[in-house]
Amino acid sequence: MTTIRQEDFIQSVRNALQYISYYHPIDFVRAMHAAYKKERSAAARDAIAQILVNSRMCAEGHRPICQDTGIVTVFLDIGMGVRWESSLSVEEMINEAVRRAYLDPDNPLRASIVADPAGKRSNTGDNTPAVTHMRVVPGERVSITVAAKGGGSENKSRFTILNPSDDLVQWVVEQVPTMGAGWCPPGILGIGIGGTAEKAMLLAKQSLMAPVDIQALQERGPANRIEELRLEIYARVNALGIGAQGLGGLTTVLDVKILDYPTHAASLPVAIVPNCAATRHIHLELDGSGPVFPEPPTLSEWPVLDWHPAGQSRRVNLDNLDSAAVQQWKPGETLLLSGRLLTGRDAAHKRIVDSLERDGRLPEGLDFRNRFIYYVGPVDPVRGEAVGPAGPTTATRMDKFTDTLLEKTGLIGMIGKAERGPTGIEAIRRHRAVYLIATGGAAYLVSRAIRSAHVVAYPELGMEAVYEFEVVDMPVTVAVDSSGESVHRSGPELWKNRIAGIPVADK
Numbered sequence: 061m062t063t064i065r066q067e068d069f070i071q072s073v074r075n076a077l078q079y080i081s082y083y084h085p086i087d088f089v090r091a092m093h094a095a096y097k098k099e100r101s102a103a104a105r106d107a108i109a110q111i112l113v114n115s116r117m118c119a120e121g122h123r124p125i126c127q128d129t130g131i132v133t134v135f136l137d138i139g140m141g142v143r144w145e146s147s148l149s150v151e152e153m154i155n156e157a158v159r160r161a162y163l164d165p166d167n168p169l170r171a172s173i174v175a176d177p178a179g180k181r182s183n184t185g186d187n188t189p190a191v192t193h194m195r196v197v198p199g200e201r202v203s204i205t206v207a208a209k210g211g212g213s214e215n216k217s218r219f220t221i222l223n224p225s226d227d228l229v230q231w232v233v234e235q236v237p238t239m240g241a242g243w244c245p246p247g248i249l250g251i252g253i254g255g256t257a258e259k260a261m262l263l264a265k266q267s268l269m270a271p272v273d274i275q276a277l278q279e280r281g282p283a284n285r286i287e288e289l290r291l292e293i294y295a296r297v298n299a300l301g302i303g304a305q306g307l308g309g310l311t312t313v314l315d316v317k318i319l320d321y322p323t324h325a326a327s328l329p330v331a332i333v334p335n336c337a338a339t340r341h342i343h344l345e346l347d348g349s350g351p352v353f354p355e356p357p358t359l360s361e362w363p364v365l366d367w368h369p370a371g372q373s374r375r376v377n378l379d380n381l382d383s384a385a386v387q388q389w390k391p392g393e394t395l396l397l398s399g400r401l402l403t404g405r406d407a408a409h410k411r412i413v414d415s416l417e418r419d420g421r422l423p424e425g426l427d428f429r430n431r432f433i434y435y436v437g438p439v440d441p442v443r444g445e446a447v448g449p450a451g452p453t454t455a456t457r458m459d460k461f462t463d464t465l466l467e468k469t470g471l472i473g474m475i476g477k478a479e480r481g482p483t484g485i486e487a488i489r490r491h492r493a494v495y496l497i498a499t500g501g502a503a504y505l506v507s508r509a510i511r512s513a514h515v516v517a518y519p520e521l522g523m524e525a526v527y528e529f530e531v532v533d534m535p536v537t538v539a540v541d542s543s544g545e546s547v548h549r550s551g552p553e554l555w556k557n558r559i560a561g562i563p564v565a566d567k
């Protein structure tokens with residue numbers, strides 16, 4: 061009989077959460093580096109370079125890989141021979157670990173969880189509760205897999221129940237373009253096949269906890285049907301040409317993971333859960349001997365890349381811009397922004413639009429004339445930072461507000477991540493504005509360009525407040541120009557055709 065003490069368990073999960081906030085799994089870093097070396101699309105290669113540079117900076121600086129530090133998901137296998145020495149339930153211990161990890165004064169993580177999801181959506185303040193899945197298994201150990209999953213990729217999950225005779229691969233391949241780039245590719249597709257509706261979703265999530273190993277599978281060849289499916293889906297999804305950040309390129313997925321389970325003779329449940337550029341998970345084993353402190357990886361595991369955006373990018377002074385100037389920019393062009401910009405995401409947009417519709421006024425001190433808005437909810441700063449990791453959030457969520465902001469505030473452009481939807485693009489075209497993207501999953505790198513930050517409106521919204529940032533050389537790419545031309549449409553189209561022309565041996 062093994063005894064697991066409350067404090068050992070809490071500390072171990074807390075340590076794991078801090079660890080994964082700044083260390084990518086090494087297998088993921090290697091796979092990303094391999095994708096970088098292989099990539100022929102300049103825009104996608106630049107985005108992957110930023111993800112890798114960011115990853116190394118986070119490993120060095122012990123700061124979060126992404127501003128979205130995720131919803132905590134824990135898989136527990138509890139040995140039947142384990143005795144707990146605890147006054148808390150297992151879920152209460154996990155939530156205490158989440159609280160301690162996310163409120164750590166040296167590396168605070170962003171609290172992203174809201175209670176009353178269909179009502180007030182009030183932030184719980186400490187990122188609790190986690191989502192916990194437990195099994196009781198033979199043995200005397202507690203096996204824990206801890207993951208932190210970003211909202212952008214979780215939002216792109218898919219589920220269906222196919223007819224048993226339907227083409228499963230075709231369904232998966234058709235889903236990926238509909239997921240857009242909000243899941244911050246390149247990443248991993250987790251696929252669950254079989255069971256029931258909820259079992260397939262759980263399998264898809266759980267499949268993502270295994271290391272990236274598609275290259276080894278390619279080399280040794282498939283040994284069963286699931287491995288054949290992995291290889292086929294991997295090849296066909298990458299042939300779509302979506303590429304890093306949806307900019308068009310060779311690598312959309314670094315791996316495809318599949319778990320299956322027996323199912324009803326009438327059903328073929330299939331679930332997809334993508335994991336993003338901020339893939340974060342770790343496995344721990346507790347044997348009663350005390351808390352686990354995961355071994356830090358050596359920095360030599362990260363490539364040192366020669367990434368210098370200055371040579372190839374247009375320098376832009378944000379303090380001296382007008383609508384005519386931004387109309388010169390073309391899709392795919394890279395820019396380095398310096399000067400002042402405003403921030404705002406879902407909650408601030410809703411308030412701004414409500415306020416404009418109510419009396420046509422903005423809060424005191426908030427002036428969008430000839431300004432850009434950056435869709436971001438940053439991590440709190442520490443150790444002299446102006447702001448913590450501050451990467452972009454998915455822009456499509458702001459589409460329904462865009463026309464009003466462009467029409468009524470004098471705003472001339474927006475910065476976010478991933479594609480715009482038809483409503484957003486039409487608003488941009490109609491007002492001759494522009495939409496720029498920063499690299500999702502490169503949040504710490506982006507935050508290094510932010511030299512000062514202060515709240516301008518809605519301080520009660522916390523990370524969703526409107527800030528003014530002063531930035532120096534913030535790297536962005538023009539995604540939608542003032543005519544409504546989108547790089548997320550043209551890039552994948554171009555690369556899909558190019559990939560079709562590349563010999564199989566070179567892919």
Ligand code: SF4
Nearest residue numbers: 126210212244336501
């Ligand atoms: S990399 Fe993208 S999808 Fe992943 S957590 Fe960050 S912003 Fe969200």
